[in-house]
Amino acid sequence: MKLRVASVSLDPREWTPGSLFAAASEKLASLVYDRLVALDDHAKFQPALATEWAHDSAFRNWQFKLRSGVRFSDGSLLTPTDAVVSLQISLGRAFEVTAAENGVAIRALHPAPDLLEQLASGRHFILHWRPDGTQLGTGPFFVVESVAAAPSEANPTAIKPAKIKFQANEGSWSGRPFVDFVEVTLGEPPLRQLLDLQVGKADIAEIAPDLVRKGRQEGLRIWNSAPRTLVALRFDDAFDAPASDQLREALWLAMDRDTMANVLLQREAQPADSLLPQWLSGYAFLFESPMNLQRARELRAAFPAGIPGATQPLRLRVDAPGDLYKLMGERVAVNARQANLMVQVALPPASASSSPAPAAGLHLIAWHYDSLSPRAELEAFVKQLLDGAELPANTTDPEQLCAQERRLLEERRILPLVLLPEYAGVRANVHNWNASPWGDWRLADVWLDSEDPMTTKTPAGPQKNSSTARSPGARP
């Protein structure tokens, strides 16, 4: 399996909310950890590490009964203390998590009718922290080998990518996975990943949006999720002042989202007008971002003196990694120029030892949605990206959420541009690929065609030889 990020962490404490690093890390974490509950494809919460749950009428006091007899990968038993420690970290101070008989009790500061949506997604895994700082999980796999990226022996200027190998957990409470191992390679160039899929060096690989059409033309099976990444522009706090209102408004009116989505990203993206996508909120269609170059030029002509974008360029830093986002940054600059706004794209320093880049006023960001709760997602967004903004009131009422989102958008500190789904190429020998629309790959349920010579792998070293190809008996 191939992922585009160069590195991951299996410690949720190291995940920055909304980052692409967190997204990839969560994907691999779901191989080794479990959550209390899971959401199936029919809108029903299914028991996972919790077998039963109850709440009071105010949705403030919740109780979860833990599944008995579950063991971590080292054989130790899962205890309520493990759940308490994990959830107190992931849920934060708005919740008080305590051990209860055979389970955990969660008390919310505010009513939390969406607690199950939160617990079924994102970083809310249950793990055990060892004294040496490593983590154990109860999931269908465990890490058996991890190799960091390093210079190649043959060509020191080339970098051998990082790899992680996961082995099937024979005693998994949810049933042993069908495959024996999952080998993950990180950080290879997108085109290389596509080629590896075609020649059978990978069974599953993330596909960059701008390569999806090529992959389909080559006959690859391409799966896509609902839109999970928002690409947007974010103004620094310095541009909060009313004096910058016209700048922010002008830039908002100048952006050609349709061209970004349909031409630059070859219709593999959607124009974005809201902070939360339609599939998550259900009301995103109410927002509009009509392009109006004439109005943008009028605003530009009336700029007060000294505002960046007029006589001096507004610096745009592309915070998201990869060539795709650099291209988008350049497109933003092109659109801005059409409204007589000067925007200069500045890339982040190549390494920590490079000279620091001049301060930027504008950032191109990529925000990855990881919660199934619209309220929790909006709150995380505001906390992480809109320092100083009023946090959304604690409500799951969609009408109030919509109003809060509208207020945030009207400030024009965040300008949504496009929404990107997640794409994966899946080879024909991979069966029972049943990833959820919100991006849960469910690798423990896939099996490989045993007749494909590219998939019969014999693990090296002391591990027992076992086929990676197993076909199940019954159908689902």
Add this chain to the structure above:
Amino acid sequence: MQSFGKNHWKTVRAQFLFARVLLPLAVWAGTCCFSSPAQADNDVTLRETAQKLAERVATIPGLHGALRFEWHPDANWSEAESARWQAILKGEFEKRTLSLTEDAGAPALDVFAAETPTQIVLTAKMSLSERDEVRIVSMARSLLPSGSLLPSGSLPVAPIRLERQKIYDSADRILDASPLNNSEDDGLAILLYRNFEIVALRADLKGAVKETVSLNPANVKPSRDPRAELTMRGSSVSVLLPGKVCEFSWEAPSEMKCHAEKPSPSDKSGWRGQTLLASPCDGSSWKLLSSGGDPNAREVLQVVPDGAIRETSAAALSEFSGPIIGTNGERNPSNALVIARNLRTGNYEIYKITLACGN
């Protein structure tokens, strides 16, 4: 969202909450569509949600005169589902003296429905005096009634026809089913995979569960691909599991005995073979075939003459709302049980199918 009384703890057993018990109706030729006792309750939830939206719309300041109701259902909804929602919404609006009209000149009240992973979000939007008014409510999708409103495939065929009737459904995974005592008149025996354990149920004609027997003594490890088949032998039940057989009786389930089972030389797998039906018209033999193994696609059950090839000889077809899990015969050779999964609801369903004469 569900609401509860003050100080009332609602224990939610996820695997049990959405189990459905259905009343069998008279057999309908070629179609299956009937109500569940639980459906009336779930319509209440739809109505409550529609009421909430109607109440919010009714409070919009400056709302006068008749409105033109414009309905925008979720793209994934069937026509039947969409029509039911539309009818309920219009009814609730009219109860709150919101006058609705078909007049194209009247102001539009656009009502949108959108599914999210856990909710149905209803949005009412209208323009009044250069301002847009929006009201939004939501309800949990899990509260929607189960069961397909779609008619089964009723492709015209001769000389036999296939009748079907849904007789049981469950949110738990159904592994196998068999009539009790080889006749469905006595009820059903059902094997479920519930919370990673196999349980056997004895249900009566109305689908009410009379007895539940856990197969824990079999010590079956949790599996992502559970398999089990049951066979009734009088009042005894024999359950075939991978590598073992367990036997018990409904009267004394605690005396369950399990032993290792090796496949017989004549049947390598030991599992049930093809299900055959006998035509009541001329006694000819017919076999049941399904179209494929895609767990994410609707499947068509075909009835073909025993010994014929599928593609050219299908005499009767019936489309199900998802993949077919298994089939099992009955004492009446014209009847069989079909287990299928409903991809719309996620529930597993048991149908009784019957070969009948003529079109």
